[in-house]
Amino acid sequence: MRSIRILIALIVLLAVVGAGFAYSGIFDVSAAVAEPHWRARLFETVKDRSIDRRAAELPAAPPLGDPQLVRTGLVHFSEMCVVCHGAPGVPKSEIGMGLNPDPPDLAHEGAEQAPVRLFWVVKNGIKMTGMPAFGKTHTDEQIWSMVAFLKQLPKLSPQQYEAMLKEAGVRPSPHGGEPEAPPAPGDAAAPRKPGPGPAPAPGPH
Numbered sequence: 001m002r003s004i005r006i007l008i009a010l011i012v013l014l015a016v017v018g019a020g021f022a023y024s025g026i027f028d029v030s031a032a033v034a035e036p037h038w039r040a041r042l043f044e045t046v047k048d049r050s051i052d053r054r055a056a057e058l059p060a061a062p063p064l065g066d067p068q069l070v071r072t073g074l075v076h077f078s079e080m081c082v083v084c085h086g087a088p089g090v091p092k093s094e095i096g097m098g099l100n101p102d103p104p105d106l107a108h109e110g111a112e113q114a115p116v117r118l119f120w121v122v123k124n125g126i127k128m129t130g131m132p133a134f135g136k137t138h139t140d141e142q143i144w145s146m147v148a149f150l151k152q153l154p155k156l157s158p159q160q161y162e163a164m165l166k167e168a169g170v171r172p173s174p175h176g177g178e179p180e181a182p183p184a185p186g187d188a189a190a191p192r193k194p195g196p197g198p199a200p201a202p203g204p205h
Helices: 002-024 039-056 067-080 106-112 114-123 139-157 158-168
Strands: none
Touching: 039 114, 067 139, 067 158, 106 139, 114 139
């Protein structure tokens, strides 16, 4: 009986300490402040084990070598990933540089991670990292196309990446921002339509 009372007292004490910490404002939530190494490692471990457990429940990856699938993934990658992660020859944007934790190099991730793991992360996102859950806006087929491109990304030089973008009709921002669609034919040469001139001055009555 005494041991039960001690256990209850410890639980209450922990709850009080936790509430006091939460309401004290001691914890710095600023993204400009780097995490201590031990806390960053702890988060990495929790994140990796969580992803591994859920990715293991996914079916095997479909064939990812189809050039059209890779090209589709490239278009999605240029629209959604480059702004934070950068690309071969394209630096991260100001948004990506301001995120904490730092967005990983996707060429490295493409080389190291299994396709099902990449699929799970792209589809579900990761809390408190800035990584969105693209499964809310994209089909599984579209996400697999992104995975197909990510598996090719480590092999690409900046020149090869730029050539693939041109072939796909995508004009990237030089600073990792939103890609620009190519202008419609004749837009650059078309003269602007003049607006109406000033209203004539009223004559004498």
